[in-house]
Amino acid sequence: MLLKTTKNIIFVGHLIFWLAHWCLAFWGFKNLAWNGFSTHNGLLYKAFVYGILTNMVLFYWQYFFIIPKYFIKKDYVRFFIYTISFFLLITALEGYLNIYFAKTNGLLNKEISSIQYIIIWLLSDVIFNVLYSGLGFLFRFPLEYFKSEKIKQNIIQENHKSELKYLKAQLNPHFLFNGINSIYHLIGKNNTLAKDTLLRFSDLLRYQLYESGSQKIALKKEFDYMAQYIKMEHIRKGNDIVLEYSINFENETKTIAPLLLLPFVENAFKHVSNYDNAEENSIFISIQEHKNTIDCVVENTFDVLYKSKKNEGIGLQNVKRRLTLLYPESHDLKIFKKEEKIHVVLLKINL
Numbered sequence: 494m495l496l497k498t499t500k501n502i503i504f505v506g507h508l509i510f511w512l513a514h515w516c517l518a519f520w521g522f523k524n525l526a527w528n529g530f531s532t533h534n535g536l537l538y539k540a541f542v543y544g545i546l547t548n549m550v551l552f553y554w555q556y557f558f559i560i561p562k563y564f565i566k567k568d569y570v571r572f573f574i575y576t577i578s579f580f581l582l583i584t585a586l587e588g589y590l591n592i593y594f595a596k597t598n599g600l601l602n603k604e605i606s607s608i609q610y611i612i613i614w615l616l617s618d619v620i621f622n623v624l625y626s627g628l629g630f631l632f633r634f635p636l637e638y639f640k641s642e643k644i645k646q647n648i649i650q651e652n653h654k655s656e657l658k659y660l661k662a663q664l665n666p667h668f669l670f671n672g673i674n675s676i677y678h679l680i681g682k683n684n685t686l687a688k689d690t691l692l693r694f695s696d697l698l699r700y701q702l703y704e705s706g707s708q709k710i711a712l713k714k715e716f717d718y719m720a721q722y723i724k725m726e727h728i729r730k731g732n733d734i735v736l737e738y739s740i741n742f743e744n745e746t747k748t749i750a751p752l753l754l755l756p757f758v759e760n761a762f763k764h765v766s767n768y769d770n771a772e773e774n775s776i777f778i779s780i781q782e783h784k785n786t787i788d789c790v791v792e793n794t795f796d797v798l799y800k801s802k803k804n805e806g807i808g809l810q811n812v813k814r815r816l817t818l819l820y821p822e823s824h825d826l827k828i829f830k831k832e833e834k835i836h837v838v839l840l841k842i843n844l
Contacts, residue, residue, distance in 0.1 A: 503636075514545050528591075528613060529600035536594055543590050544618070547583050548625040554579055555629030564630075565637045580626055587618045679729060686728060693725045701752065709748035712782060716740050719754060719780060726762040734765055735775040742782035747844050750819045754780060754789055756812040757838045761793040764836065768796070782844075789840040797834055816842075 518541035523532055530536040555576070563572035591614045595601040605613070676694060679687035700718050720740050727736050758778060766774045777792040809828075816824050823843040831837050 511545075511549065514548075518542075518545060527617075529595065529598075534598065536598060536600075539594060540591070543587065544621065547587050548621060551580065551583055551622055552625045552629035552632075555626055556633045560630060560633040561637055564634070565641065576626065580622060584615065584618055584622050587622070588615045591615075591618070676729075690725055690728050693721060693728075697722055697725065708750065710751040711745065712742050712747045712749055713745040715749050715751060715754075716742055716780065716782075719758065722755065723758060723778060726758075730762065730765070733767070733771055733774060735772060736778075737776070738778035740778075740780045744782065744785070747782065747785065749787065749842070749844065750815065753812060753815060753819070753842075754840070756809050757789065757791045757840065760809055761791050761836070761838075764793060764795050766794040766796045766834070768794075785844045787840075787842040787844065789838070789842075791838040792831070793836050794834055795836050816840075 519538065522537070525532065525537060527537065527540070530540050532538065559572055559576055563569075563575065588610070592601065592610075595614075676687055676690050679690055697718065700714075720738075723736075723738050723740075727734075730736070761776050761778065765776055768774055773794060775792075775794050777790070779788070779790040781788045813826065816826060820842055825839075825841045827837075827839040829837050
């Protein structure tokens with residue numbers, strides 16, 4: 494609809510532009526004369542007719558053919574060859590018509606030199622033909638430029654969508670691996686707890702499969718999901734860790750990209766230290782929404798002897814890329830070590 498409206502506006506603009514020329518030619522120059530061509534003998538009107546028509550031909554030669562076919566495609570050699578050749582052809586035609594009407598109406602009874610012909614009969618045509626060829630270029634080039642930029646933006650957006658789908662598709666197997674691993678460790682140790690964890694896991698998986706398919710999801714649903722996931726992981730870890738977490742929001746109608754915070758929490762549980770003294774194995778999670786800003790803090794102790802960058806896995810890599818694509822100018826992510834044994838994630842997102 495917008496494209497059709499734009500085309501209509503352009504058409505009306507062109508129509509008004511040329512109607513103004515015809516009106517000015519026949520009603521605006523009552524006493525004008527040029528080399529014997531005047532309104533009194535009617536020759537000036539004839540010159541206006543073929544002059545405006547040749548101007549239109551040069552204008553639309555640029556507008557419809559030369560610019561989109563050669564200049565936009567950066568075929569500059571052909572662009573200049575065809576532009577100059579057609580320009581010379583049209584200018585020569587106008588010059589011929591000028592001489593023809595001048596001779597047949599008794600305005601030119603003697604032969605003239607080439608210099609006189611160019612200066613007296615052709616120079617004004619050359620000036621106007623250059624002007625209208627240039628106008629054709631100036632009218633068309635911005636349209637083609639913006640069209641080209643729009644196509645580029647669409648391609649970038651499609652690539653981003655495809656990449657996001659790919660990254661999100663990787664999250665599901667990653668989540669499955671972690672969830673199944675959690676249940677596996679409970680089987681045989683506490684079968685009742687394993688069944689309860691499996692039930693929680695099925696609810697979380699249902700959320701991932703059926704509710705997180707959209708680009709944005711309600712903040713309340715996403716935060717509820719995070720709380721359930723933390724509870725499931727706490728069941729698996731049991732008394733081996735000290736867990737402190739807090740999830741709060743002010744505006745439940747706000748939305749966020751689904752599963753965006755999950756990898757940070759997953760990594761905390763996956764890489765938390767495993768010291769004999771449970772008090773030394775701690776996880777702190779704070780996810781707060783305040784005044785349209787999410788502040789996420791995830792801290793976990795880690796075993797210095799076994800900590801390596803490889804342990805971050807694809808989850809953390811993916812979420813960094815998703816943040817770049819989804820919140821390019823509105824997020825701040827810091828990941829660092831504190832006191833040489835605490836892994837810290839600080840994330841701020843402006844919704």
